[in-house]
Amino acid sequence: MGGTRKSEIGDRMVKRLPLYLRLLREMRDRGEVYASSAALAKILEVDPIVVRKDLAGSGIGGTPRLGFPIDPLIKGIERYVGWSDATATVLAGVGKLGSALLGHTGFRDHGLQIVAAFDPDARRVGRRVSGVPVYATDKLTEIVRRLNVRIGILTVPQAVAQSVADAMIAGGIRGIWNFTTVQLVVPAEVIIKREDLAASLAVLSHRLHVK
Amino acid sequence: MGGTRKSEIGDRMVKRLPLYLRLLREMRDRGEVYASSAALAKILEVDPIVVRKDLAGSGIGGTPRLGFPIDPLIKGIERYVGWSDATATVLAGVGKLGSALLGHTGFRDHGLQIVAAFDPDARRVGRRVSGVPVYATDKLTEIVRRLNVRIGILTVPQAVAQSVADAMIAGGIRGIWNFTTVQLVVPAEVIIKREDLAASLAVLSHRLHVK
DNA sequence: TAGATTGTTAATCGATTAACAATC
DNA sequence: TAGATTGTTAATCGATTAACAATC
Numbered sequence: 173m174g175g176t177r178k179s180e181i182g183d184r185m186v187k188r189l190p191l192y193l194r195l196l197r198e199m200r201d202r203g204e205v206y207a208s209s210a211a212l213a214k215i216l217e218v219d220p221i222v223v224r225k226d227l228a229g230s231g232i233g234g235t236p237r238l239g240f241p242i243d244p245l246i247k248g249i250e251r252y253v254g255w256s257d258a259t260a261t262v263l264a265g266v267g268k269l270g271s272a273l274l275g276h277t278g279f280r281d282h283g284l285q286i287v288a289a290f291d292p293d294a295r296r297v298g299r300r301v302s303g304v305p306v307y308a309t310d311k312l313t314e315i316v317r318r319l320n321v322r323i324g325i326l327t328v329p330q331a332v333a334q335s336v337a338d339a340m341i342a343g344g345i346r347g348i349w350n351f352t353t354v355q356l357v358v359p360a361e362v363i364i365k366r367e368d369l370a371a372s373l374a375v376l377s378h379r380l381h382v383k
Numbered sequence: 384m385g386g387t388r389k390s391e392i393g394d395r396m397v398k399r400l401p402l403y404l405r406l407l408r409e410m411r412d413r414g415e416v417y418a419s420s421a422a423l424a425k426i427l428e429v430d431p432i433v434v435r436k437d438l439a440g441s442g443i444g445g446t447p448r449l450g451f452p453i454d455p456l457i458k459g460i461e462r463y464v465g466w467s468d469a470t471a472t473v474l475a476g477v478g479k480l481g482s483a484l485l486g487h488t489g490f491r492d493h494g495l496q497i498v499a500a501f502d503p504d505a506r507r508v509g510r511r512v513s514g515v516p517v518y519a520t521d522k523l524t525e526i527v528r529r530l531n532v533r534i535g536i537l538t539v540p541q542a543v544a545q546s547v548a549d550a551m552i553a554g555g556i557r558g559i560w561n562f563t564t565v566q567l568v569v570p571a572e573v574i575i576k577r578e579d580l581a582a583s584l585a586v587l588s589h590r591l592h593v594k
Numbered sequence: 595t596a597g598a599t600t601g602t603t604a605a606t607c608g609a610t611t612a613a614c615a616a617t618c
Numbered sequence: 619t620a621g622a623t624t625g626t627t628a629a630t631c632g633a634t635t636a637a638c639a640a641t642c
């Protein structure tokens with residue numbers, strides 16, 4: 173029932189990988205060479221066994237007494253998550269949230285490069301927002317196809333979310349990062365990742381109430 | 384090991400509740416009175432059994448042959464997640480992301496009302512952004528205490544994240560919605576909900592690579 | 595009464611945690 | 619050699635799925 177949701181290694185683990193990556197990069201920048209699972213675990217407030225399991229999944233082995241070699245480990249995790257080289261991405265909907273994401277410098281550290289943005293507003297088209305050129309939305313399919321882009325970020329108003337998603341898919345996009353609350357209807361081979369602020373908020377306020 | 388992470392009902396379920404809520408409100412607005420678990424399940428692409436389990440958790444029972452009464456169910460879920468009446472919230476860091484969140488109308492549907500924003504920039508202080516007054520950051524603790532606010536949204540630069548979080552907690556804030564990548568150090572009774580875009584992105588790009 | 599849907603109890607599945615042998 | 623840390627195998631835990639009785 174529902175879309176294709178199988179992936180040999182769990183999402184829970186994949187979600188932790190950016191944490192390791194961030195921390196390992198910091199350690200590398202401080203000149204450290206090895207990191208033990210216990211040290212990583214303590215900072216990230218997880219169990220050391222979790223760390224070892226996760227890192228094993230990344231393909232890089234550790235050395236008893238020393239820990240894991242930081243530099244190879246960083247490269248291993250990057251390769252594993254698919255962040256080795258920047259993936260070209262487009263963003264549709266240059267409103268407040270869209271502009272914020274365009275200005276988010278952290279994406280570069282996570283293998284994502286936004287190469288084009290789209291908006292229907294003539295006042296925005298032709299300009300650059302945080303260095304990214306803004307095109308008219310009706311050029312989306314064509315430009316996506318020409319640039320061979322596989323990931324699209326969707327920050328448009330609810331009303332046009334489905335049609336813009338359709339335009340992305342028509343251009344060859346395979347994964348959509350959906351910041352709207354619309355339940356998109358897409359072909360089975362397209363992967364949708366919803367970014368649901370309401371869900372996060374629910375977890376927070378529920379925990380506050382339970383206490 | 385680590386903070387207080389116990390909550391008698393799983394986060395997975397709590398995360399699904401906003402989906403039900405959104406859908407049920409739409410159905411109510413269309414004039415519908417009952418919703419069956421099968422109908423909800425089909426739209427949300429989950430199993431009907433999951434829906435029944437989740438809704439049972441909300442405390443509202445269904446009727447065989449009819450389904451669940453929409454209006455009581457909405458109220459039940461709202462009560463359950465703690466969204467019955469708007470919770471006062473503050474936001475610190477009126478940059479791009481902060482402004483986007485201040486303008487996010489959806490929060491009102493989720494029991495959240497941002498009553499004050501904080502920024503150190505003198506050009507922003509004293510103005511209103513999307514109707515929310517902006518105060519100087521050094522007034523944060525005082526205003527939070529006076530307004531008796533329990534939830535804080537953190538959209539400040541990494542460098543000041545910890546100190547602003549400290550100021551929030553000093554004012555009595557019990558839950559922080561952390562949009563930075565900083566691993567905040569807080570007392571055990573304070574709940575931190577990280578909003579990690581990198582983690583979401585990792586899941587998406589990993590799935591694309593696995594396929 | 596017949597049929598559809600709820601809600602509960604049991605079975606399966608996956609992830610986390612624990613125990614411990616292997617290794618530098 | 620002694621000691622610390624990895625990595626694997628087993629045990630526990632929680633969530634999902636399945637089966638089915640209860641109910642309108």
